[in-house]
Amino acid sequence: MQQTILERIDRVAQGVFSLVLRGADGPLAPWEPGAHIDLHLPNWLVRQYSLCGDPADRERYRIAVRDEPLSRGGSEYVHRFLRPGRRLGVSSPRNHFPLEPAPEYLFLAGGIGITPILPMLRAAIAAKAKVTLMYAGRSTETMPFVAELHSAYGDRARFMATGDRGRPDLAALAAQSSSRALVYCCGPASMVETAEAVFPSDRLRTERFQPTARTFAPDTAFEVVCARSGRTVEVPPEQSLLDALSYAGQPLASACREGVCGSCELVVLDGEPEHRDDIGAAEGRMYPCVSRALTSQLVVDL
Structure with missing residues (x-):
């Protein structure tokens, strides 16, 4: 830290x-x-x-x-x-929403979702890419950094007060956008879900501040073997893997406890995790605040 x-x-x-x-x-x-x-x-x-x-x-x-x-x-x-x-x-910075190289970008921001987009805009313009920003919020008074954006980007930034004009027409934006443009979207769940419905998945990158509502099979018990300490921890159905490890004296850093921040990332050496996060855990990784196991045992690097 x-x-x-x-x-x-x-x-x-x-x-x-x-x-x-x-x-x-x-x-x-x-x-x-x-x-x-x-x-x-x-x-x-x-x-x-x-x-x-x-x-x-x-x-x-x-x-x-x-x-x-x-x-x-x-x-x-x-x-x-x-x-x-x-x-x-x-903490040290973590990035689950990286800016990938592209000749064109369409940035979609809703409210406080403008925050990760701000440095992306600067980097994209510095790289000589074509850039468009659609920034929506209840009113311009509630939308952070409007003056900064207007001053720096002029007509490349479009602002929409949804309280007066309704939500932006993302379907129309999708129809008009170039097939070469990567689309970055961060905002309320309704905005992200609409973007996922109208933009091709191979061109869309999203970040959520709250987990997606999904249904999983009922929680079952499993055990976790901590490879370095040699300790075996039982995880009952009513307890998260993160809490079970903590109570067993194997605590991990954690923050959101919702599978959206990545602070509790855990290396899996054997067994098959049941991924329930919204980040998209890399191979051999899991987020124990929400994820569980599809096998009766996991071996982890603890």
Whole structure:
């Protein structure tokens, strides 16, 4: 974990604060557009936020935090109690939403979903790609970084206040978009689901802040062998693998506990995991906060 000092807090939209975090002990870990960090708050909560600053700035990270009405304590603490000068721990950046090379891009952002898109825009334009942004929100007052985007990108950025004009017509955008364009979408579940319905899957890249609602077979018991410690842990149906490991003295880092952040990634050496995450676990990896086992035993690198 890296240590940072909260350098600035700025109001960038109604109910949205931008936080600038300066490295407390020198340069921060490098990152690329699409990456996010875990922010360790003083109230013992850990929350994930997309990096929306400049990857070339190794001294600072920038994130944005919306004040959620149904906050579980993270955004509430940031908006009510956090002040400049506070020391905060952050994880190294992780990236499950990388910007791939392409001659053209269509970026679709909804509300706070603009945050991972901001550095992507800068990188795409620096690479001389053709870029279009469609940015939607309830009103321009609630949409962070509108002024920054308008100033930097002019007519390449289109803004839609859904409270006045309704939702953007993504089907029409899909019909008009070039077959050479990669489409990056981050926003509410309704926007992501519509994008998945109208854009070809081979050209669409998405990031979700909440897990997809899906149905799995009933949970069953299985056992996990920790290869390094030699310990075998029983995982009952009513308990997650993450919790079972923790209670057995084999704790893992974790944050979202919903299969969307990747902080609890675990290496699987043998057995077949049942992947229930929204990230798309790589071969030989799983996320034990939500995923379970299709075999009676898993062997993991712990």
